[in-house]
Amino acid sequence: MRQSTQSALKRSEALAADAEASRVRTAGKRLGGWPEALKRDRYLYLLILPGLLFFFIFKYVPLWGLLLAFKNYSPFLGFWESDWVGLKYFREFFTSPDFGLLFRNTMAISFLNIVFFFPVPIILALLLNEARLLMFKRFVQTVIYLPHFLSWVVIVGICFLLLSQGTGLVNNLIVQHGGKPVPFLTEPGYFWAMLTAQSIWKEAGWGTIIFLAALAGINQELYEAAKVDGANRWQQMLNVTLPGIKSTIIVLLILRLGQVLDVGFEHIYLMTSSPVSSVADVFDTYVYRLGIQNGRFGYATAAGIFKSVVGLVLVVAANRLAKKFGEEGLY
Amino acid sequence: MKRMGKTITAALASAALISMLAACGGKAETGKQGSQASPGAAAAKPVDISITTITFNASPSSDLAGFQEVDKKLNVKLNVNYIPANNITDKLNALLASKDLTDVMFVEDLSYTPAYATALDQGAFWDLTPYIKNYPNLAKYPENIWENVKYKGKIMSLPRVRPLDGQNSMIIRQDWLEKLGLKAPTTLDELSKVMEAFTKNDPDGNGKNDTYGAVFMGAPNPALPYYMFGTGNNWTKDAGGKLIPDWWTPQYKDAIAYFAKEYKAGTIMPDFPVLKSTQVPEMLAQGKAGIAFVNVIDAYNRTVDLQKSNPQAKFTAYEVPKAADGKTHYNQSSGFYGQMFISKKVSEEKLKKILEVYDYTASQEGYNLISYGIKDKDYKVQPDGSIVQTDEGKKQGYPDTNQWLSGYYNKYQRAEIVGIPADVKEYNHKLIDAITPNSIPDPTYGLPQTEAYKEKGADWNKKRYDMITNIVIGKNTLDDWDKFVKTYQQDASFQKHVQDTNDNYKQKTSK
Numbered sequence: 001m002r003q004s005t006q007s008a009l010k011r012s013e014a015l016a017a018d019a020e021a022s023r024v025r026t027a028g029k030r031l032g033g034w035p036e037a038l039k040r041d042r043y044l045y046l047l048i049l050p051g052l053l054f055f056f057i058f059k060y061v062p063l064w065g066l067l068l069a070f071k072n073y074s075p076f077l078g079f080w081e082s083d084w085v086g087l088k089y090f091r092e093f094f095t096s097p098d099f100g101l102l103f104r105n106t107m108a109i110s111f112l113n114i115v116f117f118f119p120v121p122i123i124l125a126l127l128l129n130e131a132r133l134l135m136f137k138r139f140v141q142t143v144i145y146l147p148h149f150l151s152w153v154v155i156v157g158i159c160f161l162l163l164s165q166g167t168g169l170v171n172n173l174i175v176q177h178g179g180k181p182v183p184f185l186t187e188p189g190y191f192w193a194m195l196t197a198q199s200i201w202k203e204a205g206w207g208t209i210i211f212l213a214a215l216a217g218i219n220q221e222l223y224e225a226a227k228v229d230g231a232n233r234w235q236q237m238l239n240v241t242l243p244g245i246k247s248t249i250i251v252l253l254i255l256r257l258g259q260v261l262d263v264g265f266e267h268i269y270l271m272t273s274s275p276v277s278s279v280a281d282v283f284d285t286y287v288y289r290l291g292i293q294n295g296r297f298g299y300a301t302a303a304g305i306f307k308s309v310v311g312l313v314l315v316v317a318a319n320r321l322a323k324k325f326g327e328e329g330l331y
Numbered sequence: 332m333k334r335m336g337k338t339i340t341a342a343l344a345s346a347a348l349i350s351m352l353a354a355c356g357g358k359a360e361t362g363k364q365g366s367q368a369s370p371g372a373a374a375a376k377p378v379d380i381s382i383t384t385i386t387f388n389a390s391p392s393s394d395l396a397g398f399q400e401v402d403k404k405l406n407v408k409l410n411v412n413y414i415p416a417n418n419i420t421d422k423l424n425a426l427l428a429s430k431d432l433t434d435v436m437f438v439e440d441l442s443y444t445p446a447y448a449t450a451l452d453q454g455a456f457w458d459l460t461p462y463i464k465n466y467p468n469l470a471k472y473p474e475n476i477w478e479n480v481k482y483k484g485k486i487m488s489l490p491r492v493r494p495l496d497g498q499n500s501m502i503i504r505q506d507w508l509e510k511l512g513l514k515a516p517t518t519l520d521e522l523s524k525v526m527e528a529f530t531k532n533d534p535d536g537n538g539k540n541d542t543y544g545a546v547f548m549g550a551p552n553p554a555l556p557y558y559m560f561g562t563g564n565n566w567t568k569d570a571g572g573k574l575i576p577d578w579w580t581p582q583y584k585d586a587i588a589y590f591a592k593e594y595k596a597g598t599i600m601p602d603f604p605v606l607k608s609t610q611v612p613e614m615l616a617q618g619k620a621g622i623a624f625v626n627v628i629d630a631y632n633r634t635v636d637l638q639k640s641n642p643q644a645k646f647t648a649y650e651v652p653k654a655a656d657g658k659t660h661y662n663q664s665s666g667f668y669g670q671m672f673i674s675k676k677v678s679e680e681k682l683k684k685i686l687e688v689y690d691y692t693a694s695q696e697g698y699n700l701i702s703y704g705i706k707d708k709d710y711k712v713q714p715d716g717s718i719v720q721t722d723e724g725k726k727q728g729y730p731d732t733n734q735w736l737s738g739y740y741n742k743y744q745r746a747e748i749v750g751i752p753a754d755v756k757e758y759n760h761k762l763i764d765a766i767t768p769n770s771i772p773d774p775t776y777g778l779p780q781t782e783a784y785k786e787k788g789a790d791w792n793k794k795r796y797d798m799i800t801n802i803v804i805g806k807n808t809l810d811d812w813d814k815f816v817k818t819y820q821q822d823a824s825f826q827k828h829v830q831d832t833n834d835n836y837k838q839k840t841s842k
Binding site: 160164165166167181183185186272273274275277289290293294296 | 550605614617785789796800806
């Protein structure tokens with residue numbers, strides 16, 4: 001017993017040494033021979049070149065424009081002639097009397113979005129996955145994808161037609177049945193729920209695509225094994241399907257956290273009106289008003305940098321957390 | 332097609348040349364009349380005139396027959412450079428920065444391109460004050476427009492004239508008034524009563540309680556007819572003769588209070604806070620509301636919309652009701668859209684030539700030549716005086732060719748439209764005539780924006796609009812309004828804004 005264990009240990013040590021040696025070999029080869037590798041796979045590198053150029057020119061080069069946040073930029077004077085102002089815009093932004101309100105509104109809208117919107121495509125995808133008739137599944141998919149192709153202008157317009165107090169269909173029905181018209185569009189208390197509901201209606205269907213793709217990638221043998229073990233549909237979903245798409249869910253959630261301060265300018269701007277502006281004013285609308293409308297590009301850039309930094313911190317933190325719990329994460 | 336057009340143009344132009352050779356001098360005596368004969372100077376070389384202006388369509392060609400006609404007539408060579416409207420500000424700044432100015436420069440609004448105000452101060456453009464009186468068509472522009480266009484007390488530019496009045500009027504469903512046996516309101520109390528009747532007495536006779544007295548736009552800013560209460564136009568003078576924003580006046584508060592009361596009574600469309608400018612005409616066209624405060628001509632336009640489904644329906648434009656002081660009040664518009672500056676680089680001789688061109692195009696004849704081409708070939712004049720382009724004229728590409736003109740003043744432009752019946756037109760003209768004596772100009776027209784406003788203006792406006800709307804719908808009270816006004820009266824940067832505006836105003840009005 002002891003002997004056999006010892007020999008097994010030895011064998012495994014030998015194997016490990018072998019593996020180590022081979023790792024060193026390949027690493028050495030890689031280090032020494034990258035020009036060679038470049039030459040050997042030149043067509044592959046050529047293929048990737050346009051993509052690299054795209055990212056370099058359109059994503060990395062414009063980054064120098066971030067310097068605007070530290071300048072009193074005037075298009076008339078040009079970039080270099082404009083004065084440096086240091087951290088003035090950041091100070092102004094953080095000490096603005098509206099900052100607290102903007103932060104609360106932005107976080108609340110984003111949080112509601114993650115809690116209520118994020119799970120919907122997953123649930124939908126799981127339901128679709130269980131559909132028995134292929135025809136039915138296809139039909140439902142098509143129908144729920146459609147709203148994605150409508151612009152926010154159209155959706156807000158439809159909402160107005162349905163929910164306005166004077167002419168809205170819903171309020172007309174309420175009045176006909178003896179109720180009082182409900183100010184859906186102008187009551188601050190309904191605003192966040194309204195935004196979340198609209199987002200779900202527009203994008204939930206489209207969001208199922210990625211989860212359906214992940215579902216298709218689950219090994220069918222696992223289902224068969226589960227059936228042999230006597231698992232019913234519900235147990236199969238809990239023990240095979242969900243673990244199968246878990247990593248996809250986590251990656252998407254991490255990416256979503258990166259955009260926590262982007263709450264959809266177009267959507268909110270269209271839905272905003274004076275009565276709800278205390279709950280609807282977010283960083284994006286504020287930046288539009290003070291930065292773009294008043295031509296203060298430096299200020300707008302400073303606010304943009306703040307948003308990006310918050311996004312980056314959240315992505316890194318969430319990724320760390322995911323790894324700690326043994327998930328793959330983003331990188 | 333274009334080539335053929337050119338041939339025709341050339342033929343026409345030579346015909347024109349022969350017929351006008353005797354009458355048209357190279358260097359007209361600009362001292363008295365725009366294009367008077369000056370025999371013997373016919374052989375002079377045409378004067379090149381370069382012009383920069385705005386365009387809302389594709390850039391038109393400068394080879395059009397109408398242009399050549401003007402060239403020949405005044406012995407000039409017009410060369411117009413069109414800039415698309417969406418990047419006009421950047422382009423104007425770039426032209427100024429590169430010192431690449433043409434003889435004539437269009438500036439949409441000095442407050443959008445303050446660099447031009449600096450250039451003006453530095454003497455980059457001609458002072459036209461002593462010259463205008465020599466050009467009869469230009470001198471005919473209303474005095475108010477010349478006042479509004481002045482920069483620091485001097486006429487530094489030619490205004491692209493627009494009517495002064497007609498954007499403030501009250502339009503009412505005439506058929507509803509008649510059905511309910513009511514008269515058009517002339518006081519604020521009567522207006523309340525008519526709005527109430529329109530709301531409660533089923534004026535459309537469908538048996539449902541689905542109509543409202545009036546409809547107003549509320550988003551992005553509440554467009555209520557404050558002017559009706561005598562608030563003044565944007566800025567007004569307080570007891571001490573100092574300019575203050577119109578919303579500091581008690582009349583403005585009265586206006587908010589009035590509409591808040593009406594909203595509470597349910598006579599204003601409840602969707603007011605979310606209605607955008609395009610939705611107001613829709614509500615009127617659907618027969619949801621019976622009163623709106625819009626352009627005079629909108630009465631006819633909405634009637635056309637309505638009659639598609641209800642041939643009896645009719646909107647009529649009226650004077651707005653009298654304020655508590657027993658007077659009717661209107662706001663005057665600036666009377667121009669954009670200004671033409673003449674570069675100091677051109678000689679006085681050439682300046683006179685340029686003014687001659689502008690004087691000629693400020694006549695209906697010259698204006699039509701540039702705007703529509705050759706009469707009876709490119710366009711026809713209808714018996715009622717309106718202009719219809721021929722197919723030939725449409726092919727030539729004339730849209731926007733008149734963007735470089737200062738044009739001629741048509742007081743009734745906001746009261747008429749192609750196809751309007753003669754009786755409506757006559758009625759509208761009379762209405763404009765009644766409005767004119769009671770409309771007041773904005774004292775700050777032509778003033779540069781203050782630094783404080785440039786920095787915070789959009790935010791100030793938004794907070795004020797929010798407050799007004801919330802008071803009207805009953806979420807805030809008039810006490811909140813008093814507090815709001817007080818906050819701004821005590822705010823350091825708003826005080827600076829008011830002070831700077833006063834200083835600019837003094838500078839403008841001091842001769």
